[in-house]
Amino acid sequence: MFCVAYSRRLPLFVARSCFFASSPKSVSGRKMPPKSAVVEEKIALGRVGSNLQVGIVGVPNVGKSSTFNLLTRQSVPAENYPFCTIDPNHARVIVPDARFDKLVEKYKPASAVPAFLQVTDIAGLVKGASEGAGLGNAFLSHIRATDAIFQIVRCFEDADVTHVEGGVDPVRDLEIISNELRLKDLEFLTKQLEQLTSKRNRGPADKEHEHMVDLTKRLVEVLEAGKDIRFGEWKNADIELLNTMQLLTAKPVLYIANMSAEDYERKKNKWLAKVKKWIDDHCPGEQLVPYSVKHETALLDQGKIEGSQLEKIITTGYHLLNLAHFFTAGEDEVKAWTIQKGTKAPQAAGKIHTDFERGFICAEVCKFEDLMEHGSEAACRAAGKYRQQGREYVVADGDIILFRFNVTKDAKKK
Numbered sequence: 150m151f152c153v154a155y156s157r158r159l160p161l162f163v164a165r166s167c168f169f170a171s172s173p174k175s176v177s178g179r180k181m182p183p184k185s186a187v188v189e190e191k192i193a194l195g196r197v198g199s200n201l202q203v204g205i206v207g208v209p210n211v212g213k214s215s216t217f218n219l220l221t222r223q224s225v226p227a228e229n230y231p232f233c234t235i236d237p238n239h240a241r242v243i244v245p246d247a248r249f250d251k252l253v254e255k256y257k258p259a260s261a262v263p264a265f266l267q268v269t270d271i272a273g274l275v276k277g278a279s280e281g282a283g284l285g286n287a288f289l290s291h292i293r294a295t296d297a298i299f300q301i302v303r304c305f306e307d308a309d310v311t312h313v314e315g316g317v318d319p320v321r322d323l324e325i326i327s328n329e330l331r332l333k334d335l336e337f338l339t340k341q342l343e344q345l346t347s348k349r350n351r352g353p354a355d356k357e358h359e360h361m362v363d364l365t366k367r368l369v370e371v372l373e374a375g376k377d378i379r380f381g382e383w384k385n386a387d388i389e390l391l392n393t394m395q396l397l398t399a400k401p402v403l404y405i406a407n408m409s410a411e412d413y414e415r416k417k418n419k420w421l422a423k424v425k426k427w428i429d430d431h432c433p434g435e436q437l438v439p440y441s442v443k444h445e446t447a448l449l450d451q452g453k454i455e456g457s458q459l460e461k462i463i464t465t466g467y468h469l470l471n472l473a474h475f476f477t478a479g480e481d482e483v484k485a486w487t488i489q490k491g492t493k494a495p496q497a498a499g500k501i502h503t504d505f506e507r508g509f510i511c512a513e514v515c516k517f518e519d520l521m522e523h524g525s526e527a528a529c530r531a532a533g534k535y536r537q538q539g540r541e542y543v544v545a546d547g548d549i550i551l552f553r554f555n556v557t558k559d560a561k562k563k
């Protein structure tokens with residue numbers, strides 16, 4: 150698996166690995182500097198962890214399953230009729246990374262494990278889904294289980310491919326999805342507020358309960374103003390509570406405009422500018438990727454990757470989830486370990502083994518570029534390119550790290 154060295158004099162293990170990031174959990178657990186010097190680190194919206202997934206969402210028959218198949222090289226049914234997908238399909242997609250490929254080329258390891266993105270293909274959403282229309286509530290709960298959204302927007306005309314709303318209009322479709330997700334969040338929060346209020350009427354409330362009531366009211370206000378939760382202004386204390394709710398409109402979105410192969414190739418589509426404007430007006434800062442299921446399928450059939458948007462979609466999804474990875478690299482194995490951005494060295498070490506975190510002493514970090522420039526670990530060390538980092542070190546994407554940790558029996562007991 151990973152390389153571990155042992156020294157007899159000191160019960161010290163050394164593990165080779167490459168990159169990481171720190172979690173909000175570790176942020177709250179650190180020693181704080183004096184108040185005057187503190188600039189509060191913003192907690193990210195979303196679940197904490199590296200086992201996160203992206204859901205493919207959109208109205209029926211717009212190319213969701215076709216996109217899932219292209220991304221994951223699977224062949225789930227993607228037929229020309231609405232609600233072809235009912236139960237969600239799950240798969241892992243390799244996250245392309247040239248650094249990983251170079252490390253594999255260099256070490257020619259017995260085992261090579263890249264980073265993965267988990268993707269779920271979800272049934273189509275229709276107008277009224279929040280009240281049970283179409284497949285309604287069941288698959289809104291499938292969206293709830295994901296952490297970010299790839300929203301497929303139909304920008305292709307094809308009289309043979311039925312549109313449940315009668316005709317192609319991606320801006321209308323964007324409105325439908327956005328309304329349904331907001332309505333579902335509103336329903337959830339209204340129920341939550343009722344429960345919180347009835348609990349308060351039954352006895353004295355604590356501070357946390359009061360905060361929850363106040364936050365729920367503010368969340369409802371944001372949604373009623375037609376805004377998604379991820380665009381509200383939230384303090385860290387709010388975000389900690391928000392992250393326990395899994396609200397649909399708190400999840401970041403990448404919009405994918407699925408157009409005909411001809412439109413994609415000539416870079417012209419009558420809907421694209423309107424879709425972009427809708428996103429800029431309603432979801433400022435979120436990205437739109439022009440794309441075509443038909444063009445991508447043709448590229449795949451010809452074995453070409455040049456001009457494909459799939460890599461961009463996968464890596465953007467990975468970043469939407471706030472994920473990064475570090476590598477363990479040696480002749481036995483080159484492996485990318487997925488972590489959340491901001492993860493500190495001990496928690497990143499814990500991804501490899503809990504002992505690594507429990508007995509953490511330090512991380513020796515080498516940058517990928519330095520390893521490539523100097524050619525070997527020994528040469529990197531001689532050039533002073535292995536930096537010793539402590540518990541507060543925030544692992545950077547692409548770091549190559551050597552963990553030192555103590556695994557005496559005493560340390561294990563703690």
Ligand SMILES: Nc1ncnc2c1ncn2[C@@H]1O[C@H](COP(=O)(O)OP(=O)(O)OP(=O)(O)O)[C@@H](O)[C@H]1O
Nearest residue numbers: 209210211212213214215227229231232233234273
């Ligand atoms: N860019 C495109 N141009 C033309 N046809 C397309 C394009 N993208 C997808 N299609 C066709 O649209 C039909 C529906 O595709 P797909 O099953 O992937 O949609 P879906 O969104 O998963 O549908 P459902 O909601 O029913 O599960 C298929 O026949 C597919 O080949």
Ligand SMILES: [Mg+2]
Nearest residue numbers: 213214233234
């Ligand atoms: Mg489908």
